[in-house]
Amino acid sequence: MSWLHSRRIRFLCAGVTLFFILFAALRLGFLIASADHAALAGESTGVILQTISIGLRFDLRLALLIMLPVAFAASLPRVNLVRSRFTRALTGLYLALATLLVLLVYVLDFGHYSYLGQRLSATVFRFAGNADISTRMLWESYPVVWISLGWLALTAAFVSLLFRAARVTLDRPRRQPIRPLPAIAGIVLVSALGLLGMLGRVDNINPENPVPLRWSDAFFSGNAAVGALGLNPVTFIYDTHRIPPEKYDLAELRRHYDTVAHYLSVDSPDPATLSMQRTVKPHVHRLPVAQAPNVVFIMLESLGASRSGLFGNPLDPTPELDALAREGWLFRNLHVPVTGTAKTVWASITGIPDAARSESATRNPFISSQHSVINALRGYEKIYAVGGSAGWANMNALVLGSIDKVRLYEEGHWRAPNDDVWGISDLNLFREIDAILREQARKGPFFAYIQTAGNHRPFTIPEDNDGFIASSIPDAEAQQAGFQNTAQFNAVRLLDHNVGRFIEMARASGYYDNTIFVLFGDHNGRISTLPFMPPAFELLGLESTHVHAMIHAPKLIQPRLVDEAASLVDLMPTVAGMLGLEFGTATMGRDLQYPAPEGERAVPVILREGAFPVIGAVTRKHLVRMNADGSKASMHDLAAEAPLKDVSASHPEEFARLSKLARGLHESARFMMYDNVVGK
Structure with missing residues (x-):
């Protein structure tokens, strides 16, 4: 030796x-x-x-x-x-x-x-x-x-x-x-x-x-x-990093095409062309209005369902939003397809889950211009507003390339000074966009997309906050209610406060009564085990995708509680159906007013991103999850005390149905990102 x-x-x-x-x-x-x-x-x-x-x-x-x-x-x-x-x-x-x-x-x-x-x-x-x-x-x-x-x-x-x-x-x-x-x-x-x-x-x-x-x-x-x-x-x-990115798996897409075509009610299914095209006719229950209603989308930064009093949060951090939800359609089980702000912007505009493997789809210059149901709003002035730079994640390329004649307002357009890295405060954003919408309402209907950012690190509370009073509860108490600390708890409360102020502005400006407000969280932050939320949402990863979402228009619609599973991509087609619009689309969003062709409504989710994603299909009761290649598939009861238990053997037909949907919808989303490109 x-x-x-x-x-x-x-x-x-x-x-x-x-x-x-x-x-x-x-x-x-x-x-x-x-x-x-x-x-x-x-x-x-x-x-x-x-x-x-x-x-x-x-x-x-x-x-x-x-x-x-x-x-x-x-x-x-x-x-x-x-x-x-x-x-x-x-x-x-x-x-x-x-x-x-x-x-x-x-x-x-x-x-x-x-x-x-x-x-x-x-x-x-x-x-x-x-x-x-x-x-x-x-x-x-x-x-x-x-x-x-x-x-x-x-x-x-x-x-x-x-x-x-x-x-x-x-x-x-x-x-x-x-x-x-x-x-x-x-x-x-x-x-x-x-x-x-x-x-x-x-x-x-x-x-x-x-x-x-x-x-x-x-x-x-x-x-x-x-x-x-x-x-x-x-x-x-x-x-x-070493896995070369691929657009989509054509063989797998063809294998599940019939399932997806039925799910989407494709007009003329054709496995050879993989057509996803369908024409959506005016809904029989469209709003009986003489004047075209305005539409305002409000993206609520990091507002998961667990942050809401309506979902049982004991600190009641969102009284303004909860009051709005009670007067409109509250979606109890709405999921964003995948967590991330840029990915939510993509899905809400395009109607396609962002299934990109290496980076957000907005960063891909080859697919940044997409056909959008928003463009079915003919005769509408279209406005997109964000307090900071729309260049973050190249979201400006998506907005400008996909929404016809849109007016993009971002950092540099606002009179108010920046409060932090994300630009002006949400309150000042609402103030300045309200002035723009008030002027536009005199000329004709508008579609506005307002992207908030205050409920995001560094959780800035500006001096000018219109009467907002920060809570001084201990971090431990905030953490027991699912917040990282008191700063995040106050950021959620401030977001809620600012939305309430914006609704007051809309009333004072005269366009509130004739406007459909669509409010949704873009994702949730990480939570711990919470007694008021089913354990499945944390243990299975759904806490990131399950968000607070509603359609608020009390002068136009009756209150409604929607318990079926729904997706972010469904919101714009549903609004188009409420407006009685006929539109063509080749994307995944569906009008939630129609019954789901697949039976118990199911929506796709991506539970882990990257080169090795974990995907799933979620209903009101169950989640089927698997690796993106279909391996290691399991089924879980969302109401169970032990949700990690695989219950596929107890529900073989539902497991088979959701497994096909999860695999097919994920591969179809990857395909649609390239198939739906403007000018293709």
Whole structure:
């Protein structure tokens, strides 16, 4: 065993060990500080330990990958780590930079999971296209200076350990020459152990085609929170980035075309052309009005259903919105297709779920101009208003390219000064857009889309807030009601306050009585287990897609409680049906006034984004979820106390129906994004 005295092998082993200990400690920190403890509590100790074991193997793989260039430098015949100061210095610089970058990824991963409940993946690169806004949001939302100092201090401390290990191993006196045979045997053994560590498994190894440990192994339990515990952020970014994006799976689309064509009531189904086109006739229950009503869409930033008093939130943070909902159509089970502001803007305008794998569809210049049901509002002035820059996620390209003759109002158009990274306050946005709508109402009907942003980090409460009084309840009390802290609770209350003020403005300006107001959350923030919400919404990931949504027009419609599952993409076709419009469409949105052809109404959701999405079809009672390729399908009872239990065996027909819909609608959404392009 004289080869163990090799100084270079000792240093390589020391480096791998130190990096592995660092990553294991960070994994422990994630478990303590960031992991979803409520979701983990429902799993057995054996499952948790197995997941941690998988995660540690990913950590070992990363440690080995980082040390591979060092192994190359150590193996050089004359200018290796022992003989060359230059090689030693260059290796030290590499290790310092590698440590700096890897720890930065961990810092970002902790923040990303804390805010969105998802580990860092290649989708983070979409924010690079808006680096200025992303940087300002981080600066205004987090103690960036202290976090940066901690990151640099940890880097410096760890690099000093590496340098000390180099001195202890590489600078020690050489005891005796190592004979060739033991040296070769040592190299072979160390290499074999390194390859086994890279492979990440000792079970089920096929010598002819060894399958390494993969990210999907961490999700063996079906619990997303458990799977997150088993991932390594650095290797997961690589795994999600290296998958080449594909538009859609044509063979899979054809396989499910008949199901989707029936779901959409396609006029002339044709599996050869994959036509999704249909003409929607004026609804028999269209509004009996002599003057064309105005339409105002209000996107409510981060307003999930669990934030609403109507859904049982004990702090009653949304009294204004709840009062509006009681006078209109309240959708108890409306879901956005996938979480994210840009993705909600896309779906609400196009009527297509944003099923893009690598980044939001608004960032794809080849599909930014879409046919929209909004354009069926002929004779309407069309207005889009956002307090900040519409260039965020290239949403301006979608708005301008898809809505005919739209007037886009954004940062730079407003008289009020910016309050934070997201532009002017929601209250000032409502004030200035009310003046525009008041003037337009004198000329003719209008369609307006108002995008709020105040209920978003950094949760700014402006000095000019028209009588709003911030609550001073402790963070712990806010957290018990599902909020991250008191600041977020107040941001929701402020959003509600501002919407109430806008409705007052609309009444005073004279266009309220003849306007259909459509209000909807764009997604929900992360919640913990809440006694007033079914456990399924947190444990199955539906808390992100389940939003507060309504159609408010008390002078035009009667109050109605809609319990059926509904989707964000259905809102514009439903309004068009209320207005008695005839329109053609090849998208997924449906008029909710018509009965669902599939029976119990089902809508598609994407529960996890990225290169390896988890998709589903949700009804009022059940969720079927699966990987995007159809594997690992399961069915869940949304009212059950143990919703993670697979109930597919108890409901085989419903499971088969929803499985086909989930797979078919997801692939159809990917197809529609390209099929619905203007000028195609």
